[in-house]
Amino acid sequence: MNKRARMALTAFGLAALAGTVAGPALADGTSLAAIKQAGVLKIGTTGDYKPFSYKGADGELVGADIAMAKELADTLGVKPEFVMTSWKTMLDDFKADKFDIVVGGITVNPARAEVGNFSVPNVSDGKRPIARCIDQDKYTTLEAIDQPSTRVIVNPGGTNDKFAHEKLAHATIEVFPDNKTIFDQIAADKADVMVTDGVEADLQSKLHAGVLCPVPVKEPFTHFDNAYLMQKDDALKQAVDAFVTKALADGDWKAKLDAAMK
Missing domain, CATH: 3.40.190.10 (Periplasmic binding protein-like II)
Known part of the structure; x- marks a missing residue:
């Protein structure tokens, strides 16, 4: 970790x-x-x-x-x-x-x-982004994520959904129904980034080694x-x-x- x-x-x-x-x-x-x-x-x-x-x-x-x-x-x-x-x-x-x-x-x-x-x-814990490893340095701040060209993906109804809709006014937000396969959407370039619990960002980067990486933010966006x-x-x-x-x-x-x- x-x-x-x-x-x-x-x-x-x-x-x-x-x-x-x-x-x-x-x-x-x-x-x-x-x-x-x-x-x-x-x-x-x-x-x-x-x-x-x-x-x-x-x-x-x-x-x-x-x-x-x-x-x-x-x-x-x-x-x-x-x-x-x-x-x-x-x-x-x-x-x-x-x-x-x-x-x-x-x-x-x-x-x-x-x-x-x-x-x-x-x-x-705290909310942190996860993205494709080749793009991880693009999303190190909320301002960098909150751009019209950024495709943010969230699971419905949880705190990730709430955070994205409260904090990201300009990014494109997709609500994806299956939390088990949601990270595969980022890996397949169907979404760019997800802001989720730090433990999940770290774990999914291990499960998608070399493809997805935790974004190196200065500190978590929330606690x-x-x-x-x-x-x-x-x-x-x-x-x-x-x-x-x-x-x-x-x-x-x-x-x-x-x-x-x-």
């Missing part, structure tokens, strides 16, 4: 960031007691964001957050049940109680914190945390926070993330 772009893995003292303080249980929400009574933890995930949540060659969900979610369910003494969602529908699915918790590189933001509780963060979003229940938040904090402290989370980056 690029040294400048290396993520700061956070273990303690971040629980108060961006709406992570626990609130009272929702009247129609999911409580830890209800999860244990049912014997199942319903886990929402998009399954299209390597290294956090994606489908392997056999079609099974894998990734650092998938492994963590399975361990979390085991810690709670229940079975994990994965429920597929998308970046565009995730928040509506969450409000509809289709799952108890959402994992898979979920960015902490006010809209999500308003309807649920975030766990302590497990990743600190944010990733965490797990769960229904508002104090006991559930306390249990998830304790689980994540321990995984950060003993190196279990880092080991899972490193394995998924290969």
